[in-house]
Structures are given as structure tokens and as C-alpha cells.
Amino acid sequence: MPNMELQLGLALPTPNMIKGFDLNNHRLDHLKQRGCFSNKSKRSFEQAFGNFKQDGKTKTLLLWSGQPNEEEDHKDQKKTTFSTIDDNDDEEVEQVVGWPPIKTWRKKIFNQPNGVGGIENNRVADKENGRSIYVKVKMEGVAITRKVDIRLYLSYQTLSNSLITMFSKDKKCGDDDSTRYILTYQDKEGDWLIAGDIPWQSFMRCVQRLKIIRNRD
Amino acid sequence: MCVVFSFLFGLSLMHKKMEFPFPDEVLEHIFSFIQSDKDRNSVSMVCKSWYEIERWCRRKVFVGNCYAVSPRMVSRRFPEFRSIELKGKPHFADFNLVPDGWGGYVFPWIVEMAGAFPWLEEIKLKRMVVTDESLELIAKSFKKVKVLVLSSCEGFSTDGLGAIAASCKNLEELDLVDCEVDDLSGHWLSHFPESYTSLVSLNISCLVSDEVSFSALERLVGRCTNLRTLRLNRAVPLDKVADILRRAPQLVEFGTGTYAAELRPDVYSDLAGAFSSCKELKSLSGFWDVVPDYLPAIYPVCSKLTSLNLSYATIQSPELIKLVSHCPNLQRLLVLDYIEDSGLEALASSCKDLQELRVFPSDPYGVEPNVSLTERGLVAVSSGCPKLMSVLYFCRQMSNEALVTIAKNRPNFTRFRLCIIEPRTADYLTHEPLDVGFGAIVQYCKELQRLSLSGLLTDRVFEYIGKYAKKLEMLSVAFAGDSDLGLHHVLSGCESLRKLEIRDCPFGDKALLANAARLETMRSLWMSSCAVSFGACKLLGQKMPRLNVEVIDERGPPDSRPESCPVDKLYIYRTIAGPRFDMPPFVWTMEDDPSLLLS
Numbered sequence: 001m002p003n004m005e006l007q008l009g010l011a012l013p014t015p016n017m018i019k020g021f022d023l024n025n026h027r028l029d030h031l032k033q034r035g036c037f038s039n040k041s042k043r044s045f046e047q048a049f050g051n052f053k054q055d056g057k058t059k060t061l062l063l064w065s066g067q068p069n070e071e072e073d074h075k076d077q078k079k080t081t082f083s084t085i086d087d088n089d090d091e092e093v094e095q096v097v098g099w100p101p102i103k104t105w106r107k108k109i110f111n112q113p114n115g116v117g118g119i120e121n122n123r124v125a126d127k128e129n130g131r132s133i134y135v136k137v138k139m140e141g142v143a144i145t146r147k148v149d150i151r152l153y154l155s156y157q158t159l160s161n162s163l164i165t166m167f168s169k170d171k172k173c174g175d176d177d178s179t180r181y182i183l184t185y186q187d188k189e190g191d192w193l194i195a196g197d198i199p200w201q202s203f204m205r206c207v208q209r210l211k212i213i214r215n216r217d
Numbered sequence: 218m219c220v221v222f223s224f225l226f227g228l229s230l231m232h233k234k235m236e237f238p239f240p241d242e243v244l245e246h247i248f249s250f251i252q253s254d255k256d257r258n259s260v261s262m263v264c265k266s267w268y269e270i271e272r273w274c275r276r277k278v279f280v281g282n283c284y285a286v287s288p289r290m291v292s293r294r295f296p297e298f299r300s301i302e303l304k305g306k307p308h309f310a311d312f313n314l315v316p317d318g319w320g321g322y323v324f325p326w327i328v329e330m331a332g333a334f335p336w337l338e339e340i341k342l343k344r345m346v347v348t349d350e351s352l353e354l355i356a357k358s359f360k361k362v363k364v365l366v367l368s369s370c371e372g373f374s375t376d377g378l379g380a381i382a383a384s385c386k387n388l389e390e391l392d393l394v395d396c397e398v399d400d401l402s403g404h405w406l407s408h409f410p411e412s413y414t415s416l417v418s419l420n421i422s423c424l425v426s427d428e429v430s431f432s433a434l435e436r437l438v439g440r441c442t443n444l445r446t447l448r449l450n451r452a453v454p455l456d457k458v459a460d461i462l463r464r465a466p467q468l469v470e471f472g473t474g475t476y477a478a479e480l481r482p483d484v485y486s487d488l489a490g491a492f493s494s495c496k497e498l499k500s501l502s503g504f505w506d507v508v509p510d511y512l513p514a515i516y517p518v519c520s521k522l523t524s525l526n527l528s529y530a531t532i533q534s535p536e537l538i539k540l541v542s543h544c545p546n547l548q549r550l551l552v553l554d555y556i557e558d559s560g561l562e563a564l565a566s567s568c569k570d571l572q573e574l575r576v577f578p579s580d581p582y583g584v585e586p587n588v589s590l591t592e593r594g595l596v597a598v599s600s601g602c603p604k605l606m607s608v609l610y611f612c613r614q615m616s617n618e619a620l621v622t623i624a625k626n627r628p629n630f631t632r633f634r635l636c637i638i639e640p641r642t643a644d645y646l647t648h649e650p651l652d653v654g655f656g657a658i659v660q661y662c663k664e665l666q667r668l669s670l671s672g673l674l675t676d677r678v679f680e681y682i683g684k685y686a687k688k689l690e691m692l693s694v695a696f697a698g699d700s701d702l703g704l705h706h707v708l709s710g711c712e713s714l715r716k717l718e719i720r721d722c723p724f725g726d727k728a729l730l731a732n733a734a735r736l737e738t739m740r741s742l743w744m745s746s747c748a749v750s751f752g753a754c755k756l757l758g759q760k761m762p763r764l765n766v767e768v769i770d771e772r773g774p775p776d777s778r779p780e781s782c783p784v785d786k787l788y789i790y791r792t793i794a795g796p797r798f799d800m801p802p803f804v805w806t807m808e809d810d811p812s813l814l815l816s
Contacts, residue, residue: 099312101693102611104395205582
């Protein structure tokens with residue numbers, strides 16, 4: 001960085017309740033001499049946060065005229081952490097992390113189906129904390145219900161692979177490798193659908209539970 | 218407060234002249250009237266002896282950033298404090314922008330205080346990682362603890378709560394607000410011994426387990442006759458509410474669990490009767506899964522209500538209008554956007570005492586609006602509610618015209634947070650940026666302390682903010698601005714700014730470096746998905762020893778990329794504790810220049 005003026009200075013005074021009270025340099029020296037600041041090697045509260053003015057100089061690490069410049073060096077660096085909406089796009093837009101700014105806590109009500117008399121649905125133990133969405137997975141004929149964190153998967157393929165591994169021990173006798181299974185899911189409206197029709201991102205947002213059923217045809 | 222200060226001013230002048238005739242106890246007594254942290258800090262700076270007297274008699278310590286100071290420094294300076302409030306993670310952690318494991322651990326603080334402060338009475342924590350181990354240590358070390366408030370905290374389970382319940386015989390307040398608790402079961406409530414009766418306030422609304430020990434809860438409520446606040450969690454069914462209310466008719470604040478059940482006349486009349494017997498009720502919350510037919514059960518208490526949280530209540534506008542029209546004394550309302558413009562117009566005409574309004578989106582991720590809630594609702598309340606000071610409003614469209622009207626209607630706003638759901642949305646009437654609208658807000662609302670921006674905004678809005686928002690303490694910016702000039706306006710103009718959080722804006726090195734000194738006068742600055750280079754971060758870290766410049770980057774070490782490469786997330790905060798040592802592998806604190814540390 002070329003030619004910077006580095007002057008030791010301190011913070012700008014901020015208005016405080018004691019109006020008209022002036023901590024002048026004399027006072028500062030007086031305090032220092034008295035060893036007022038208990039810990040000599042570390043700065044005390046006042047030194048760090050106080051409203052002192054010393055020499056009235058301010059520290060800046062860059063002399064900048066404050067005028068907009070033509071360089072536009074930010075153009076390339078402009079980050080797009082989300083994809084802009086296509087007007088023709090009927091689907092839901094890709095979620096930007098942390099937008100809209102709703103507390104994790106509040107998001108839980110969107111993940112759980114609501115509705116009159118829908119108490120039973122509230123027992124679904126979804127947990128969305130921004131990092132995990134746990135969904136119950138039941139396999140037809142298997143007593144134990146498992147849970148998966150949907151957020152760990154990037155696609156239907158990875159999810160299926162994982163489920164195959166998870167349930168491979170549960171294959172009933174009489175089933176052989178030619179038995180085929182269908183992955184179905186329950187969405188926010190409570191309907192059971194075959195997984196795979198909607199884009200993965202949309203699926204992640206609306207899946208409430210999963211069920212693996214045997215393909216009977 | 219002014220009277221006390223003029224008096225103090227006079228006293229301090231006397232003190233300066235070394236003619237001070239009064240013993241320290243007199244000063245101590247006077248200082249005891251000064252509660253606010255800011256004022257206490259000012260008082261302590263008058264002179265050395267005031268600093269000494271003040272530090273011995275400070276009873277409440279507030280640490281706005283747990284890394285700004287070390288536990289040892291606090292305990293050394295204030296040997297007699299009784300109450301501590303600590304805040305950990307930056308605010309944007311609420312929206313998952315701070316990766317897990319960043320920090321904010323309370324354990325070192327508890328350890329430090331455990332030995333030296335056995336008389337500690339209040340512990341209030343916000344956005345900190347609290348483990349069961351910490352809770353167990355609190356239970357073991359602080360026999361006199363009366364107040365434990367955990368707000369947006371995580372890392373603990375109901376086992377830790379059980380330890381608190383079992384040991385803290387003097388506990389009066391246990392308040393869990395929006396915490397991520399590993400809810401193993403509701404049996405922790407039974408850990409409150411039968412002899413325990415001191416509870417005044419219990420908020421367990423964030424516990425997610427379906428199991429609650431109802432008998433333990435009912436017995437607890439029954440024997441704690443001083444109970445004023447009780448906020449239940451969703452697991453408590455509606456038919457249990459009547460029983461609980463009957464045991465605690467003295468309640469002032471109550472949060473229901475699930476507000477849904479099969480419609481049965483006996484359950485309804487039981488509930489209505491129980492509510493009627495609560496003559497002191499001023500605040501209601503909860504209302505998960507509301508069955509509208511059960512709402513009228515609360516009508517008997519509505520006329521006294523000052524605070525109503527319906528933000529989990531998925532009921533439609535007509536029911537909301539009916540409810541709200543029964544509450545003429547409402548001061549605080551939290552509600553979903555199901556209330557719609559029509560509901561807000563009704564609110565504006567019924568609730569003239571309204572001071573705070575928060576409208577949350579029912580379908581934040583949908584592209585099309587699912588309700589008819591627009592700028593009109595906000596204009597209506599700003600016009601009809603003369604005491605309205607604090608607003609949080611999520612909507613999908615806005616205009617400069619509406620914002621100007623709102624600003625002129627309500628110059629008394631202290632908090633204005635507007636979230637237009639789609640980033641960079643322009644004025645829907647003129648298709649222009651919303652600079653002028655927000656400019657009017659800062660120009661007319663001279664007492665504005667907190668502002669959140671949204672919509673399409675250029676550098677111009679920051680020019681207005683820098684020029685007018687002189688009392689602004691906290692600013693949240695997202696998807697706004699064109700260049701460094703925007704950031705420069707804010708940093709150079711907003712004299713009272715303490716917290717600045719920015720995401721997805723084209724702000725880079727220049728404004729940051731040019732205003733480096735300003736950063737020492739603020740609590741913190743957060744910038745994510747902006748254009749600040751690693752090189753600038755290093756420079757800032759080197760030259761500003763009183764700042765911790767943290768680069769948070771999950772892509773890997775920033776020095777594995779060119780220096781001009783922008784960092785993912787940047788968190789800068791002033792500190793007298795130096796760099797911290799509890800960082801995860803994806804956080805780097807920029808090193809101080811050793812020669813500057815000695816100056």
C-alpha cells in the first residue's frame with residue numbers, strides 16, 4: 001500500500017451524559033502517574049474505550065478522497081451467493097442462506113404442517129436448525145423407523161444410496177436382489193407422493209417424512 | 218437522571234479542587250442511583266478516586282461482547298458485582314451466518330466467577346454456547362443465584378436444567394428464550410424439590426420435546442405462589458391449560474402451549490372460566506396451531522392485555538381482527554402477516570396505545586405473496602398509532618411515497634426494521650431505488666436507534682444515513698449500495714453507531730481502511746459476502762492492536778488464495794483482551810504488529 005499517513009491517534013469522542021466535562025491532557029497524566037490503570041501491561045477500559053482526545057489526530061490507514069472512483073475494482077469481486085430470479089421461472093427461488101432474516105426458532109413453524117385438528121402432525125420430530133432437517137424414514141415391513149438429516153444430501157441419488165445402505169440389513173427373507181423399492185414422501189399438505197418429480201431443493205423444503213414401499217408390479 | 222448528573226458535576230468540581238468533605242460512602246450512595254452501564258462508565262472516568270469507588274460498588278456488569286474483555290479483567294475490576302450479562306455471537310448468528318463452532322463459550326466465565334463470586338445472583342446470557350457442564354457448575358457454585366436468563370443460547374440439554382432445578386434453591390427466574398435445547402424429556406421439572414417455592418418466572422417455550430411431566434409442572438405451579446410469568450411449550454395440550462391457570466390465577470404473563478383441541482363445549486367452558494379467574498393477566502403468548510373456535514376463551518382478559526404474541530398463530534385475518542378489537546390497551550403486538558392490511562387498519566383504529574409491532578412472514582420462501590399484506594398496513598398503523606416507536610415488518614412491496622408518509626407520521630420511531638422479502642426490490646410504483654424513502658425515515662425520526670434496510674438501495678441512502686442518523690446505534694444492511702462510498706458515509710457520519718452488520722454488499726477495502734479509527738469506537742462490525750480483501754484484513758489487524766480482526770472462511774486458509782481475494786466473512790470488534798485462543802479451524806485472527814503493542 002503506497003504512502004500512508006500513520007499517526008497515532010485515538011477514538012473520536014462520542015457524546016456522553018456528562019456534558020461540558022472536559023478530560024484534558026493534564027488529567028490524563030495525573031491519572032497515569034497515580035498508576036490509576038491497574039494493569040500496566042494491558043490497557044484499561046478507559047484507555048481502550050474512553051473519550052479522550054490526544055493531539056486531535058485520528059488514525060487512518062488509507063488516505064482516500066472519499067470520491068467515487070472509476071476503477072470499479074469491485075465488479076469482479078461482486079459475489080453472488082444466490083441466483084437471481086428468472087421472471088419466467090415458476091419454481092421457488094434458490095434459498096439464500098439467512099435470508100429473509102428470520103430466527104432459526106421461528107422457522108420451525110414453517111417446517112411443521114399446521115391446520116385445524118392437525119395435532120398428530122405436530123408429533124413429527126422435525127428439527128430444523130439451519131444445519132439439519134431430520135426426517136423420519138419408514139420402510140414397509142420394518143418395525144424400526146429411522147431418521148435422516150436431509151441436508152446432508154445433494155440429490156435424490158445420494159439420498160437413495162444412503163437409504164439403501166441404512167436399510168439393507170432389514171430386507172425381509174423372501175426378498176431378493178430383484179425386489180424393487182419405491183421412495184415416497186409426505187409433503188407439507190400431508191399428501192404422499194413419489195420422490196423424484198420435483199427439484200431437489202424444493203423437495204428438501206417440503207418433505208415431512210419418507211416411506212420406502214415395495215414395488216409390487 | 219439529569220438531576221443526579223448536575224449534582225455529580227458539582228461534586229466532581231469540588232473533588233477536583235481537593236476540597237471534598239464527604240466520605241466515600243456518600244459517593245457510593247449517590248452512585249447507587251446510577252444503574253445504566255453507560256452512565257456508570259462515565260462516572261468512573263471522572264477521576265481516579267471516583268473510578269475506585271465506582272468499581273467497588275458496581276453491582277451489575279454488562280459485557281456486550283464476551284471477547285472484548287477477559288473474565289479475569291472483569292472480576293479484578295469489579296470485585297463486588299452481583300449480576301452479569303454477557304453476549305457472545307454476533308447478531309447475524311440468528312440467521313445461520315455464523316458457522317457452528319465459531320465461539321462464544323460461557324464456561325471460562327463461569328469458572329472464573331465460581332471461586333470468587335459465590336454470592337452471584339443474576340446470570341444473563343445471549344447467543345452463547347452453554348454446556349451442561351457450565352450449568353452444573355453454576356448450580357454448584359452459586360447458591361444464591363436468583364435469575365438465569367438464556368437467550369438464543371445453545372449447547373445444553375434438559376439434564377443441565379435439571380441440575381439447576383435441583384440445586385438453586387433461591388432461583389426466582391428461569392427464562393429460556395429461543396434456545397436450542399437438547400430436550401431429552403420433561404422430567405427435569407421434577408428436579409425442583411417439593412420444598413422449593415421461590416419461582417417467580419418460568420419460560421420454557423423453546424423446549425421441543427413432546428414429553429412434559431404434567432404432574433411435576435402442575436405441582437410446581439401450585440406451590441410457587443409468587444409465580445408471575447409462565448410460558449409453556451408447545452407440548453402442553455390445551456386441556457391442561459385450565460388446570461394450570463386455576464393453580465396460578467395471579468399470573469401476569471402467560472404463554473399457552475398448543476392452542477388446538479377437538480372442539481368440545483366442556484373443554485371450552487373450562488378454559489374460558491380459567492382465563493376469567495386471572496385478573497392480573499397482561500401478557501399472552503404461545504398459541505401454536507390455533508383452532509379459531511377456542512380463541513374467544515381469552516376474550517375476558519383481552520381488555521387488560523398490554524402484550525400479545527400471536528406470531529406462531531396461523532389464524533386468518535377475520536379472526537385476528539376480532540381478537541385485536543377486544544384489546545384496546547395493547548402496547549405490544551407480534552403477529553404473522555395473516556393479519557393483512559385490513560387487520561392492521563383495524564389495529565390502527567382499536568389500539569391507540571400501541572408502541573411495538575412485529576409482523577412476521579407466514580411464507581417467507583414463496584415467490585408469490587400468499588396474503589394481502591403490503592405497505593398499506595404499515596402506513597395505517599403509523600398514522601393511527603401515535604405512540605408507535607418500534608417496528609419490525611416483513612412484506613413484499615414498498616414505495617418511497619409510503620416510507621415518506623410513515624416517516625412524517627411517526628417521527629418518534631426508535632426502531633425501524635423493514636424487510637422486503639425479495640432482495641433488491643425497487644419501489645413498486647416508480648421502479649426507483651428506495652433511497653429517498655429510507656432517507657426520510659432517518660431525516661424525520663431523529664431518535665432512531667436501530668435501523669434495518671432492505672429493497673433496492675444505492676450509495677445515496679447511505680449518504681442520507683450518514684448525514685441524519687446521528688443517534689443510530691445499530692444498522693443492518695443487506696444487498697445494498699454500489700461502492701465503498703456507501704460504507705464510508707456510514708462510518709464517517711453515524712456518530713453513535715456501535716454495531717454495524719452488512720451482508721452481500723459491494724463494500725471493499727477503501728472505506729474500511731480510511732475509517733479504521735472509527736472501528737475502535739464501535740462494539741463490532743460484521744461483513745459477509747462483501748468485497749474486503751484478505752490483504753486489507755491483515756493490514757487492519759496489524760495496525761489496529763485494539764481490534765480483533767477475525768476472518769471466517771470455510772473455504773480454507775485465506776493465505777492459500779491471493780491477498781486481493783475477498784474474504785468470505787469478516788468480524789471486527791474492539792477488545793482489550795487481545796486475540797482469543799478458542800477459535801475453530803475456520804477462523805483466523807489477524808496478527809497485531811508487535812512493535813505497536815508497546816506504544
